[in-house]
Amino acid sequence: MTAKNRFTVVGRPLPKIDAWAKVTGETRYADDLVMPRMAYGKLLRSAHAHALITGIDTTRARALPGVFGVITGADLPRVKFGILPVSQDEEALCVEKVRMVGDAVAAVAAVDEETAERACELIEVDYEPLPALMSIEASLAHPEVRIHEYGDGPNVHKNVSLQFGDVDAAFAGAHLVREDVFYFEGNTHLPMEQHAAVAHWGPDGKLTLWSSTQTPHYVHRLLAKILDVPGAHIRVIATPVGGGFGGKLDPFAHEIAACKLSQLTGRPVKIALTREEVFYVHRGRHPVLMWIKTGFTKQGDITGCHLKTWLDGGAYGSYGVASTFYTGVINPVTYKMPVYKFEGARVFTNKPPCGPKRGHGTPQPRFALECQLDKAAEQLGLDPADMRRRIVADPFTKTANHLTVTTIGLGECIDKVVEASGWRDKRAAFAKGVVTGDRTIGERTRKGIGIACSAYMTGAGTAIYWNSMPHSGVILRADRSGGVSILCGATDIGQGSDSILAYLPAEVLGLDPKDIHVHPADTSLTPVDLGSYSSRVTLMCGVAAIQAATRLRRAIADAVAKKLAVEPDAIAFREGMVGVPDHWEKAVPFAQAVELGEALHGVLAFTGSYAPPKRAGKFKGGGVGPSPCYSYSACVVELTVDEETAAIHLDDVWIAHDIGRALNPLLVEGQVEGSIYMGIGEALMEEQVFRHDLHKAPSMLDYKSPTTLETPPIHTMLVETDDPEGPFGAKEAGQGPLLPVIPAIANAIYHAVGVRVDEVPITPDKVLKGLDLKRQGKTPRIGPERIPLFTFKEALAVESAFGQPLDAIAVRPFADEDREDRPRG
């Protein structure tokens, strides 16, 4: 039997378990919830980017008929909060100061939304404006204007510096050393569903919050702190999320205000954000300026790399400390990089706060490195695909910065995209302006083909708050009917985590996924899962589900073995039956097996727990970057550029992704295609930019994102490496594939028209400028020309761990001793 067909559920392109509800309109998102006596809430938001609040008068709003309650920050406990313990800098309703346009200062609950909105207009807020700092340069140039009183310097939220080996020696020994500067503009998640929350604070003093959140557990923890209410009296239920991408990972003002207003009015309160509010709530991609210096041998090997990043963090911390590390720490995972130095700084500005968006902090440096590799390959006279193939990192080793890497399918990924795209022929033909295939190139158009690769983590190795508990847990209960219920805190944001929670127990127990009842994301029912971020859910809840199912399987096997008078090890589970393979005629239906089990053991309910292996590097900052395993992607883009208008048309995208194992290839492809799409938007059009202190495009018409017409055919190929850390070998798919498409587009544009746009998004006006420079005989490069005057911290010097074999035994807490992750039989 081959590895593949030992599975019955895993590897099959099954519909998601919630697909039927989604195609009939039955799925109830947060804003679809309606309760008797429910009030509608609205937030009053600041129109100032930076100002002191000198007075708030709510008298007129309270007097408006139909208003049930009005609150300001004075009605909430005076406590600041934030998703990261090190950045407790937010208030649900600002009391003394606003730091961005869109900061909430008051909230109203009323009979309907319109009345609530009118009441907000009647609230009088007196502001004393402060200078607004709207760029990294402005914030660094004006230390006398402080956005926050904490951090690593005036308006500097975080300043980090890590060095692994001697970069100067690495550059001295290089044949070619390149220094390049890149800029990646910020952009936002733009989920189709606007955030919404419904709170019900009962007369018994117990609070329930239904919210479109990606992380009910963190919201639960933080609500207890923010509202100063015992966590035991709070229940948070994540409703099905209509798109997250990282945008629904913080506790938000509307959630907190809905809770407080519900307590005050004695009614359920719903607050749903408008699209404009969603743009200001943000927490999206950081704008990042990057300086990168890399040494290469003649053959294209990297001798060492030094990266500096400056992040425009916006007005609050959010996940920013993690984002800052992520602009540096994942870089050495893709290629052999023996020596590495990383310096990063996150700067506060008076803009909506940035945070985690799909790829969290890594697409920006990935763009920089992959474009620089392309430039180096050209200088060295190497084919960019061959050069990358040569320098792919070695599996089961450590990186310079002490990350443990397990399986690596990147070499095969490169081979697949090179082959499928016709890379070699097209690379040569397009360079000569020759047409291949049936596409024609007009007089004004040029074709190009570009490549880039990437790696991404499958789950963060450490939780957001330091603890030794599971990152994901499940409770699995077998019912006498033969059905099995699984309870898990995981949150389905469309990626299919509910389905994974059905597939894996079904695989272990020989059942149909339909036999599994999934109960997710309810803090009073489900064991904690930390949330849908860092591509952690399939791996972590998956391994926990397998553990619980394996424990259930053992209990049932004991009972059936007793009845059949055989050893428990002889028992197999398949097609809803339990028995001995050689005497299958005596096998009993699963429901009967459960009855035998329950008679022997009592109630059949088992837990599964997962925490990542403890592999963090033993240095300060070593906790960001470790992951159980890393996914790999290679991407080739073919495109056409009109030399007169600089219109860019994507013809085809080929992507090969090392998924470890595709638990459901249909869902993996969907994640890959969605990632490519989102990367295309970032590469060519999406930008969260400001005119003075206002968002330039806070609407879906003005904020350009790709439609069906701009999204090219995407050819997805999956590579399976069967990673020992993943559930049945699976790694992540939801974020990694976004990374390579952006630099692949930049590299293809250069291949087409010889213009280097070292700045994202690559819009036609930038390409046109480059073409003009080319005609004038100047260097056709568009991008940042200088870097800020800024002193990074003294680097923490740590010896490079590059190439070391991984530790013989990585301790994975909660693992069963025999680590029976895979089913027998």
Added chain:
Amino acid sequence: MKVRLRLTVNDEPHEVLVASHKTLLEVLREDLGLTGTKHGCELGECGTCTVLMDGLPVLSCLALPADLEGRRIATVEGMADGGHLHPLQQAFAELGAAQCGYCTPGILLTAQALLRDRPSPTRDEIREALAGNLCRCTGYTKILDAVELAALRMS
């Protein structure tokens, strides 16, 4: 000011008394309890709230009672024939064309109108027809596949 509005939704006649500026989106979701129709912008920019009015796709967030009197409205709740899903619904579920599912109702109805006009559309015609419906999850690939599969099954 409230107005009396008579309209047919999914073949059921309704009569409601609503504010004259209340949109069809709000009438469907709030007055008729049909929350299958979603909203993404309420400004006519994203296509999420698309329903069919007399068989043609319209943005329900822009349609006011003055336009609605006597109209026949079709929403996602009316697509299935009793217990049988519409071939588009079946194909979207089977092929993974709905991820978060939030844009799905609007896309299903737009596609339904397309297939009524052009039972065997080319992929580019499908792209063209769905160009006003944003989806942030799928990259559209599986959506186009699903419309093609449904068209094939319906022909």
